Amino acid sequence: MKKIIQQLTSSERILLASHTNPDGDAIGALLAMGLALEKLDRQVTLHNESSIPAVYRFLPSVHRIQKQLPDPARFDTAVILDCGSLNRVGSNADAIKTIPVIVNIDHHTTNSRFGQYHLVDVDACATSEIIYRLIQxxxxxxxxxxxxxxxxxILTDTGSFRFSNTNQAAFTICEAMVAAGVKPSAVAQHVYGTYSLGRIKLLNLALDSIExxxxxxxxxxxxxxxxxxxxGTQPxxxxxxxxxxxxIRDVKVAALIHELENGPGAKGGPKQFHVSLRSDGSVDVSRIxxxxxxxxxxxxAGFSMASxxxxxxxxxxxxxxxxxxSCQIN
Structure with missing residues (x-):
């Protein structure tokens, strides 16, 4: 951690990026690290090439997250958050690789230890936990x-403290965050409390698709x-x-197959999908x-595939x- 702090404090222009199709931890860690570095008067750019889910658009400064990647030559350091590999940032991975120094901060067991510096703690409940410790x-x-x-x-990556990655630090840090001004009921209302009519209709179709x-x-x-x-919904x-x-009772693993928009030149080719996997704890879906x-x-866990x-x-x-x-399609 000491070398990472030295790198961040000596940098002038820093790019922060997290994985595509971001969850609450990817967005929370991105914003927290960015806002903290600005206290050092650094020039900070926040990037995620996906649209931010509506439930997280209440977060302070979320509007500053840019979908388009600026010229990578502008930056002397890139901090990649919540990504097991650099490719998880999406189509701009090769461009980000040209930035002189890459710092990898993550908690996934499958992390490839990319970058010149990496702060990977697989025992952390979320990347946001690691960011908290770094800021401290x-x-x-x-x-x-x-x-x-x-x-x-932390709240979202632990499933409101229901998932097996919930640790003592999750409660200790969240208690400290409440003392710092967080309103738990307001966060819960945004994350879990409201849905658009379109999302309810999408849920109905998705439930009907279950096999x-x-x-x-x-x-x-x-x-x-x-x-x-x-x-009329968005991805x-x-x-x-x-x-x-x-x-669902007796289900050990659930898979969500999400059809993506095919990129340029994909016309007539196989469709692009992202597969999200969730386990009841009896199967290690990261291996899949x-x-x-x-x-x-x-x-x-998750992966993408053309098929x-x-x-x-x-x-x-x-x-x-x-x-x-043996499992076969019904």
Missing amino acids: TMGLEIDASIATAIYTG ISNNGYLSIMTVTQEMLADT EDADGLINYARR ATTFGGGGHAGA SLAELKQTIYNLSDGFGE
């Missing part, structure tokens, strides 16, 4: 804005581009839907994800043989 060590004030970002990151393996150990939920168009509105599939170039935690929907479903079912009896 740097002696920077944690004001209400930074505290709200850290609190939201269960013959042995009942695996559930698959699908969100297609057609479903998004029919409900980020699919955030959290997988939890409904995971909570890494097989396809993804990553994550034992209980939550037909039918072939992708069958691939997932074939991988589920280790859950119990």
